[in-house]
Amino acid sequence: MINYSKIVGIFSRVDEDLGNSSLLVSVRKGLTYMIPLLLIGSIALVFLSLPIPAYQNMMKEIFGDEWKNVFLYIRDGTFNILSLIMVLCISYSYIIELKEKYNHNVSPIIGCLVSLSSFIVVLGISKDNFSIKNFGVIGIFIAIIVAITSSMVFLKLSSLDFLKINAFTDGASSTFNYASNSIYPAAITIAVFAILNQILISVFGISDIQNFISNFFSEIFFKIKSPFWSGILFIFLIHILWFFGMHGSNILEPVAQSIFIPALAKNQTLVSLGQRPTNIFTKTFFDTFILMGGCGTVLCLVCAILIAGKYKNHRRLARLSSIPIIFNINELIVFGLPIVLNPVYLIPFLFTPIILTITSYLAVYSGLVPYTITTVEWTTPIFLSGYVATNSIKGSILQVFNLTLGILCYIPFVKLAESVSYIRMINSFRRVCTVFKENEEKGIVSTLISRNDDTGNISRFLTADLEYALKNNKVTLFYQPQVDYKGDIFGVEALLRWKHDIYGYIYPPLVIVLASEGHLMDKLSYWILNRVCSDLSKMNKLGFPNIIVSINMSVVQLENDYFVNNLEKSIKKHKIAQDKLEIEITEQIALRSSKDIRDRIMAMKKLGVRLAMDDFGMGHSSLMYLKEYEFDTIKLDGSLVREILYNNNCRDIIQSIVSLGKSLNYSVIAEYVEEEEQRDILYELGCHRYQGYLYSKPLNYDELIEYLLDKCESKFCG
Incomplete structure (x- = not known):
């Protein structure tokens, strides 16, 4: 029995x-970089080659x-180059990849120009037979x-100090x-x-x-006597050539x-x-029944996706x-998905066309479908091409059958590709989280979106998804109750x-950084403030007018010019x-805050909004900011509360903070209270x-309302 998990594991590795x-x-x-030009070129070709006489005449008139x-000019500027x-x-992507990996100090632009020059050198424009x-x-x-080899050579040579010219001035x-x-x-590489x-x-x-490659394959076909095996090999x-990036149809033209176009001509002569025609395999046969949507029968793949x-x-x-x-x-799907490499x-791209070749051969051989007898323009759409090629509706019916069979062949591999892609994305996402949290622990501000590696790619995808989530209300708020020693609720955070959809819940500080780098901070901050105020208003109407809602704001959010305006x-x-x-602002924000942030904090106080210092320790500077x-x-600070059970120093620090809070008329809240013993010690220390x-995990709004109703005997309830 086939073990799907093992197959996914193999392909994932x-x-x-x-x-x-x-x-x-x-x-x-x-x-991937080529996708925009491929799309533009594809659209131009559609307008240029639409095989409908009425359309052609209309455009001409x-x-x-x-x-x-x-459209010819657009084709020249896209597909023809x-x-x-x-x-x-x-070349650009390869140089960027190695530049960051090995810290090569080279210009990617110059590397691209060297590769372009090397390519033209290889083609030899001055040759008489150049096309x-x-x-x-x-x-x-x-x-x-x-592109790859020239970039390799150029990078290697650029790393050699004796090849560098140090004749420039300081300016x-x-x-x-x-x-x-x-x-x-550059000179050596091109040479x-x-x-x-x-x-x-x-x-x-x-x-x-x-031409050398084409002639090589032509010689192979001339040695094959069986038309059937000649067609299968063709x-x-x-498709094997296409898979490795070579235009198989052109190479085997x-x-x-020499074989399949004359076969069609012979059928036409006999008719x-x-x-009765005698040749099943013709150029029209392959274009009509096998290469539906181009090489790989990718129309079936698109439908399967x-x-x-x-x-x-x-x-x-x-x-x-x-x-x-x-x-x-x-070309868009072949290079964009990509199918190449x-x-x-690989399996469905190679074998789906072969399967359809066999089924179509049998259909014609058995007399179910007529022989192909008409030349069909290569851009003729499916179903119409089947009818024109055979002069019979049976040709279209065979295309329907082949399309269905091809879709069934591709569907398992679409699912497999998504499973492999899922594992790849999860691993990439974990690397992003690891990089972010390591930087967070070191106090380093993470830069994610601008990176050119896998971390940058997944960060850009996440940012695009975040923008979509904000537009479609797929971001939400949870609320964690804040209670006193009796269990009465006085507020929520x-x-x-x-x-x-793929990665589950995203680490909130990472969301903030992505929003900041992706220029979404204004939208995110306004969404948070608006949702909090909306939920608070609804809580008031439900009979909970004394609940205080606290919002933890990062330095990135407070740096936003529109934050105070959005709040008001x-x-x-x-x-x-x-x-x-x-x-809520953290002690670290207060310590590192700029004049703009200090002004915004003071502006919030003028609005009448309460202000809390989160993660408070006992630094001398933090005491000054309290004042x-x-x-x-x-x-x-959560670390103080977590260690309170076995660290007497933490108890002494907490007792000092509580005493300070009482002196300055501040409320003191202990976070990360998970055990009754913690709470009892905190109570003894005056917190x-x-x-x-x-008391409670973070709750969504509906769960919070249920929680509040269950605790409605609190003295703060309406």
């Missing part, structure tokens, strides 16, 4: 190994004979190889310094590829690598021209003579790809909670008493207000 490969990570990132030129774009994107098509989809494989810009230090490494190109020509007689090679996929990003990409896919333009999709706006909007709202800010409440799991 493979994916993790690939994820640790700077080379493959760079290729994937480079392909409205815009004249030159109406196609605009796809290899050039790929060189730049992959501009090599800059397009045909040259993708060479582009990947040259030179960093750009000039980068440029001057790159002269020798290496020029020499390699000449060796290929002089020693091996290879003046055009693409489909297999197209000579095979199609014109009133005879839309049917069985759960991840928003995958479904969004599938929707974007769906219209071009209908017209067999599949993706081990999870509002705690931010964001439950991510929320109070007025919900018509609540200012003294029932308490803003300056006129706090209403002191919340004991009579508590917050912690001994």
